[in-house]
Amino acid sequence: MQIGIIGSGSWATALVKILNQNGHSVHWCIRHPQQLEHILRKRQNPQYLPSVRFDLSLLTLTTQVKEVVSSCDLLIMAIPSAYLKSSLQGLSADDFKGKKVLSAIKGLLPDNNELLNYFLQDQYGVALDDYFAVLGPCHAEEVAEEKLSYLTFSGIDLKATQQIATLFSCEYINTIVSGDILGVQYAAVLKNIYALGAGIAHGLDYGDNFLSVYIANAADEMAGFLKQFGAEHVVVGVHEREDELNHRKSLNYAASVYLGDLLVTCYSPHSRNRRFGNMIGRGYSVKAAETEMNMVAEGYQASRCIYLINDSERSSIPIASMIYKILWEQVPADEGFKSLEQTLI
Numbered sequence: 001m002q003i004g005i006i007g008s009g010s011w012a013t014a015l016v017k018i019l020n021q022n023g024h025s026v027h028w029c030i031r032h033p034q035q036l037e038h039i040l041r042k043r044q045n046p047q048y049l050p051s052v053r054f055d056l057s058l059l060t061l062t063t064q065v066k067e068v069v070s071s072c073d074l075l076i077m078a079i080p081s082a083y084l085k086s087s088l089q090g091l092s093a094d095d096f097k098g099k100k101v102l103s104a105i106k107g108l109l110p111d112n113n114e115l116l117n118y119f120l121q122d123q124y125g126v127a128l129d130d131y132f133a134v135l136g137p138c139h140a141e142e143v144a145e146e147k148l149s150y151l152t153f154s155g156i157d158l159k160a161t162q163q164i165a166t167l168f169s170c171e172y173i174n175t176i177v178s179g180d181i182l183g184v185q186y187a188a189v190l191k192n193i194y195a196l197g198a199g200i201a202h203g204l205d206y207g208d209n210f211l212s213v214y215i216a217n218a219a220d221e222m223a224g225f226l227k228q229f230g231a232e233h234v235v236v237g238v239h240e241r242e243d244e245l246n247h248r249k250s251l252n253y254a255a256s257v258y259l260g261d262l263l264v265t266c267y268s269p270h271s272r273n274r275r276f277g278n279m280i281g282r283g284y285s286v287k288a289a290e291t292e293m294n295m296v297a298e299g300y301q302a303s304r305c306i307y308l309i310n311d312s313e314r315s316s317i318p319i320a321s322m323i324y325k326i327l328w329e330q331v332p333a334d335e336g337f338k339s340l341e342q343t344l345i
Contacts, residue, residue, distance in 0.1 A: 002027065003167070004072030006065055006087055008035055009295075010048040011104055012078035014140035017052045018168050020059065027060045029068040031087075036061050049144040066090055074100045074164065076134075077116065080296040081107030084116065093125040101126055102153075102164060103133045106188040107298040108305040115185050129157050132164055133181060135188050137261040138173075139270040146172040152257035154178040154185075178251055183231025187258050190225060190320065192299035193306060194218035195265035196277035197323045200333050203281020214319075215266050217344045221319050222262065223253055225306075228315040233258070273299040280326065281333050304328050318343055 003019060004027040005012055019026050030036040038046045039061060043053045062068060065087060069075055075096075079087055084105065103116045112119060117133075120126035132155035142149055151173055155161035158179055165175040178184055197218070201211055226234050232251075236259075239249040253259055265271045276297035279289035286300065307324040310317055322340055325331040 001074055001167070002072045003074050003076065004068040005029065005076040005078060006068060007076075007078035007104070008032075008045065008048070009079070010140040012076075013045045013049045013052060014138075014143035015076060015078055015104060015134075015168075016054070016059070017049070017143060018170060018173060020054050022167065022170055023058070024167060025058045025060070027062070027068045027071045029065050030061055030063055033063055036063060049140060052144050066095065069095050069099070072099065074102060074167075076102045076104055078104035081105050081109050081116070081298065082296065082301055084109055084119070085111065088124075091124065093123075096120070096124045096126050099126070100130045100132065100160065100164070103131070103185070106135070106192060107302050108189055108309075110301045110305055113305040113308050115182070117181070117185075128181070131155065131181070132161055133185050133188075134168075135184050135257050135261060137256055137264040139264070139268060141270045143172070148172050148174065150174045150176060150256045150260070152176040152178050152184060152255075154181045154257075156181055176248075176251070176256065178233075178257060180232040180251070182229065183226050183233070184257050186226055186229055186231060187222065188261065189298075189302045189306065190222045191262040191265045192273045192297070193303045193320050193323050194222065194262060194299075195271050195273040196280075196297065196299035196303070196327075197319060198266035199271075199274035199277020199279075200281040200323070200326065201277075201337060202274070203278040203283075204334055204337055206337070211266075213344050214340075215263065218266070218319050219259055219262055221317050222258075225310070225315045225317055225320075226258075273297045276300065286327060299323075300327055 003024055006029045008030045016026055016028060043056060044050050105116055109119050117128055117131045135152045138149040138151050151168060153161050153165040161177050165177055169175045201214055223234050234253050236254045239252055241250045272295050276289050303324040306320055322336045326333050326336045
């Protein structure tokens, strides 16, 4: 299988590292020519995960997205959702014929407030059967250090999903397969919003006791939203079956891709959404926080997307709504969290 990847940030770099070490050839679209030249000379990405060294014999690098798409059977998209449309400019539905697409994007497209699969289906004719998603919890920094991590691969075609997952399985990556293609994507969007709120709470000098209550309530709120939008497995303590060979239980809400990813994104110092929120809580403006981080925190745009989506669905999401109001309607962070204090249980 010929593999292509669009994106050259930390998560894209981590995925290329895994595939590279597993002996798979990768056609890699790099945005900036200077970055591409550095990788060719030094075998490392100068800006993201510089400790990772690549086997260049297995990499074909280009700045042209059309070259990557035409060369691959499986196309991995690992760029911030806000830049997705511009990155695919010049492509047509014909370019996607016969391709499988693996989304490594953890956000909604902000112009349309929609998941990537809907956009690709409408604009490029990519059927949902040919669309897959890879989710964590899995910080790129820990992949670079080869610390054991879990990746969940989701798709309607479970056999094809398993084949894709096998490409990434290695000593430090355990893979899980799920059929809940919509639920896992919405969970990935929401956990970034709640992690941003966890960072705000930290920046406001709330302690661990409050943070645990906040995250527990965020988990409950997320479950309610996922049910409203048709997600599967939104239960705890109940499993449909157990694998006879490895005794792994079937997925439920306590699984890594739902609750696990929420927890690590809220607590980990690697979480860019938590760091972004921490700056907001300390008094930074959104623009100042973005400038200092020099990285995209998906939770910022996602908070607006979810708020607008939910305007018609009316799921009860007071925490996510308050995060939106702090970021987009200039509600002071301390006032916003003071009002949340009385609603948490």
